[in-house]
Amino acid sequence: MTQMQQATGDANFREKVFRQVKKIPKGKVSTYGQVALLLGKPRGAREVGWMLHSNDRVDVPCHRVVDRTGRLAPNFAFDGMAEQRRRLVNEGVKFIDKIHVDLEKHLWKSR
DNA sequence: ATATTGACGGGCA
């Protein structure tokens, strides 16, 4: 690893985030904090959010990642939270209202 | 180098 890559910080961490998000099963959701914790950064929730925002790759199901209250992203990359909600509903995720998913039922329990 | 911002989380009212 070059010195530049280290300076960039966690270029490696970014890959971990994508890999972890890809593991979220269809019909389940995870939280930024949960993902961060699994990657060994208990306080890296904001970091995860930044990564997903800056990288809206189609192969990363970022719509399955919500915040701790189950609230959807304030500004989803494509069509606002309407698009995010549509995708989740399409996968069978239940909502307690328009912007909050039912975490009790759909929060992914990683192992 | 400092200040501000943001797709966050925990604790408390």
Added chain:
DNA sequence: GTGCCCGCCAATA
């Protein structure tokens, strides 16, 4: 359950 404050971390308006 919701809202506010504060701490945390990286990017940058």
